[in-house]
Amino acid sequence: MMRKSLLMLSAIVLTAASLAGCGSNSGGGGQAAPAAGGKDAGKETPKAPVTIKVQGWYTEAQGNWNATVEAYNKTHPNVKVVYESMSEKGDSQEGMKKLDLLAASGDQMDVVMYSSAPDFAQRVGAGILEPLDDYLKKDGVVVKDEYKIDPVVNGKYYALPGKTIEWLVLLNKDKLDAAKLPVPTEWTWNDYAEYAKKLTQGEGASKTYGSYFHTWKDYALLALNNDVDNPSYVKPDGSPNIDNPKVRFSLELRNKMENADKSSVPYFDVVSQKMNYRDVYYAGKAAMLVTGNWMVGELALNGKFKTAFAPYPKYDAKDPNGYTEVGADFLGIAASSKHKQEAYDFIRWYTTEGILTQGLFFSGWKKADISKNVEAILKAGKPEVTALIDRDSLLNTLKVNKATKLLVPPTYALQQEKEFTNQVELYLTGKQDLNKTIQTAQAKMEDIKKSNSK
Known part of the structure; x- marks a missing residue:
């Protein structure tokens, strides 16, 4: 169903179809970790941290992502967040095309980013993103009260706003x-x-x-x-x-x-x-x-x-x-993710406290202190x-x-x-x-x- 939906994305129709035709039928690309609940499930062994990927187009120089995810990892020992850039040049359109290819090929995707409302809406229509409503309800989050913009699509939420423009x-x-x-x-x-x-x-x-x-x-x-x-x-x-x-x-x-x-x-x-x-x-x-x-x-x-x-x-x-x-980076959970709760937890942290930790962008969180946000951004620059x-x-x-x-x-x-x-x-x-x-x-x-x- 996912692959059929992805054919809606005109930029990668031929490539996505090719990948769908020659990809593995194993459902996990051959590299996924063994599923929980196997023959060793009863043994009391320490759980290894769950690895989730955050995938966007920013280069490290543009986004300071390595330090940002490391700050999250230090306070969340059960998770290892890894940032993966989809563009060597930091080009959002190139990055989104590669994200589409990943979705078509069945590779691991957890937290995905899109740079504009039309691009985001197109991926919602293609079935790439998981609805967030149940996670938000469980946390008692009312998006329009918490964030400056309200990215609702047909009455549902598929992303929260990161960097807000x-x-x-x-x-x-x-x-x-x-x-x-x-x-x-x-x-x-x-x-x-x-x-x-x-x-x-x-x-x-x-x-x-x-x-x-x-x-x-x-x-x-x-x-x-x-x-x-x-x-x-x-x-x-x-x-x-x-x-x-x-x-x-x-x-x-x-x-x-x-x-x-x-x-x-x-x-x-x-x-x-x-x-x-x-x-x-x-x-x-x-x-x-x-x-x-x-x-x-x-x-x-x-x-x-x-x-x-x-x-x-x-x-x-x-x-x-x-x-x-206004505009924003839209952060959502990939529908194919095996770690949706962990992906949601990171998204919620990043779109509230995390952007201030990152120190490069303006937050869309209503509770963010504007003066501190500005100082964090200027601190990353050159004093002169x-x-x-x-x-x-x-x-x-x-x-x-x-x-x-x-x-x-x-x-x-x-x-x-x-x-x-x-x-x-x-x-x-x-x-x-x-x-x-x-x-x-x-x-x-x-x-x-x-x-x-x-």
Whole structure:
């Protein structure tokens, strides 16, 4: 059943089918430990620690996972947790493809991680993850009360949020001071556009822009991303949420900034020059970068100049301050795991105390101390570099940040996302107008919903 379900994952259909055809029929890949309850079950011998694997895409340098699992092992002698990276380069998409291969081949899987709600939802649909509801009920855990986001799928829980991503704005403080602009504590997207014009300097190869937007769908949904109740490009039932005033506003704003005001790096340049958002900001080519809070830890290691922070801008001045797009690493139990309780226990520890021990990421646990979380992240950096981080504006931003509702989309949402971003590219490069962009994206996304509902 598992292997049949995995054929739903288009990225590995051929590979998974091949593995299913040539794999061992022993059910455990030939390497599993003998099952409990054999002929020696009655003997009173010390139990060896149960080994569980935590599998994700982070490299050791990116995740400090070895020290993190060792901290857990020291206080849980009955378990030996081992971290296993699925990507030499720390690439989440590569890592997820390898996790799919493991699921298809029957290799040991216990704790698995996914980097986005659509990727997570797709694996739930493929039957890779075990429901957590019974474990949570036994522990008396109400997820929406304990965590900033609520990753419920069709009324059930298949994962808890690890590293939680909230969005904010990085600002080059030197350029901000030169333009005599204050660090914003509350602002709109129109304010952001005005800042970008005032921060844009020079012409030609030496030109520096006020803003940079990357190719991801997030940057085509700027004003929708902080809609409190419906911040997604697709509704929970799979209906597209594109023919929406906030989506139209977002695309018009970006087109104006890139092609009329010329205050944000043009989309064509971003794609044709294969720009990396980090490099653009570090090189001082853009004074502002709308991004996720993972960049705080990176700035603690690689910052080149003083960086200040501002909350995610609002659609309308009357909207509540601080609502931000959210995301997370989703940690779940592999349905094939032979040690589900031990896997759950580790997940619960990691998503509460463990992230603070890890010292690199922001926690999605509501009881985590924000100030201590920041200090742990900065402590992992270089003192001469962390001195360039404006802590006051960072803490202010983190304290006003509030998560929008996390909508875990249908399993086919990644197909819809691709169609949407294809149409956005045509619009931003002047090949079609806004109405055609919205109408075509809406129609193609609706077709995908219909084809998956048969």
